[in-house]
Amino acid sequence: MTIVTLANPPGAAATSTAAMNAPTMEKVIILGATSRIALEVERLMACRACELLLVARSPQRLAEIRADLLVRGAREVLTYSADLASIEQHAGIFAYARRAFPTFDTVLLAYGSMHNQRDSEASVDILLEELQVDFVSAAAILTLFASDLERRRTGCLAAITSVAGDRGRRSNYVYGSAKGGLSLFLQGLRSRLHPADVRVITIKPGPVQSPMTDRIPNAARFADPEQVGHDIVRTVERRSPDVLYTPGVWRYIMTAVQLIPETIFKRLSF
């Protein structure tokens, strides 16, 4: 009797059809939970009564977000304080996630950093730090979570890269190359996880109003993070498209930018 239950748990059939039709977004891990876009995503997920595991550096800020999300309807909010840029801490994060949240179904990577391009040109340390945060550490932690989802043959991995990664530009190629590297990494990962039914979503926001962009004049004209968060949640919920440009107009802008021949592009200073 017990064996039968284990082999074919009640509701198993229902779960698998649900996975086909209604997307699951019940237990979500957010890496970089205090980033501006992540905050919007978390709120929308709280309204949908998700369970969340938030990872970020500051325990105090995590506690503030946790309180907010619980009032807004999140079923459960766990927090884990760690520095995601430091790969040595990844094992601890992953072990905690496996232990506290063994059946997580969605992982969103939302952290990143953008230095002034001039600084990265002048200092190799700053350059390496940017590549470390935006690409190396991101690829490292995604690999841990990807393998777990692949083994369980379920779930969704989403990561925020940037439209800046679509083409190397004079004024922002360090950040762009890190994010572009991450986009390529996700592209390959998507193909690898496809047979295991794990979705990989590449999120490419245009410039968004956030602490990362505040120092740029005219930042008030950048996209509203609430709108970006909304687009992300909708995409994760529907598990489509594979590559999200948000706001949507950036898909067309970047298509045009990519069509400019290199001989001309190299002369452009933007």
Add this chain to the structure above:
Amino acid sequence: MPRQSAARRQPAATPAREEILSWGRYPKIAHCRVHKPAWNDQVPEILNAAVPSSVLPRGLGRSYGDSCLNADRGLIDCGRLNRILSFDESTGVLRCEGGVSLADIIDVFLPKGWFLPVTPGTRFVTVGGAIANDVHGKNHHCAGTFGAHVRQIELHRSNDGLVICNSEQNFDMLHATIGGLGLTGVIARADFQLKRVAGPWIDAELVPFHTLQSFLDLSRESDGRFEYTVAWLDCFAGKNPRGIFFRGNHAADRGKKFRPRRGPKLPFALPEWMLNRYSVRAFNTAYYGIHAFKKGAGVISYDTFFYPLDSIRQWNLLYGKQGFLQYQCVIPERKLEAFEELLERIAHSGMGSFLGVLKQFGSAAPAGMLSFPRPGLTIALDFAMRGERTLKLMRSLDEVVQQSGGALYPAKDARMSPALFEASFPRWRSIVPYIDPKMSSSFWRRVTGAQ
């Protein structure tokens, strides 16, 4: 991302000057620097780095004049400090950060059967802004102002850190911060009372009236029976104005599903010629006609009842590029003739607008040192900014207000004289000891001569 990269080429040290406008889009003022803390733990750093009288906390910028501006100095935009921290179901006390908007609170708590104790005519203001202006609503006669429902405030002060103000400790500071125009510090967190309601519906009643006396009769008669009362006024009609009296109570839950609507957005400032005495007069006649036709009782949703203007996003662009001024005053009830004189002058000028709002305040004691509401009749009117002739009309209205012993509302003002401020708030100096040495505002410097 061309814009972003162009910016990158500028040296990072140049502080960006930003033109930030208040809701009235007048005056046009540039600011040195706008700080946008994302977390409360960043506010002390900002205050430490600021020089004396250099910054002003700001919420959603819905004050009409210059009380949310700080010309050539800095602003602390509190919009990202928008976390709700706890809610006690047994008492209805909500604790949240100062930048949480009332719209957000309604979205989260109305489905759970709770509503704001007091709400102004727009839900797009922050809790911090509602406290700093001690805002009032259609239930002033029975609930007083927003500040009356505040239990505790945690205030970032540049000179003494995080100060907790409640009825037991720092009560004076609490009293100064309510209606304190943001000058006493940055509101980190506030605790205030929500109230139980059955649902999002309002049992509303519309009653047309034709004289000021009939408005007063209606108001008196309704005060005991209706939680919310307000009137719309056609200000072209002179001292015996026609208008529509709105009154309502929260309705029992009727199981009807409520769907929030997202209204259209005004994309740009309308050309100024579109708004003239004929078009406005035509609007007022139509508005009166439609509502007089619909008179009687009905059930409407809370957003239609409380926030009709919120349905058009950026409605302030209606008044054109030069912006507009709002004139909100209160006149003691025994000075009814002064009120009639005021209406006469507005009608005579031909510059009135479609947003004439009339309300009789209750007798609740003021919650803050600089609270505006006091017993009497209050009227709020918009005037498109058309240069000197608009300002001249307002000065002539000021005379009436000052002679009657009335007052003008700082949150709506962009031009009152220091003398009128003194007359409106004879005890304004009592707030001075509580002002944070690093805070100032354009409004405050204008009306008090402070540096």
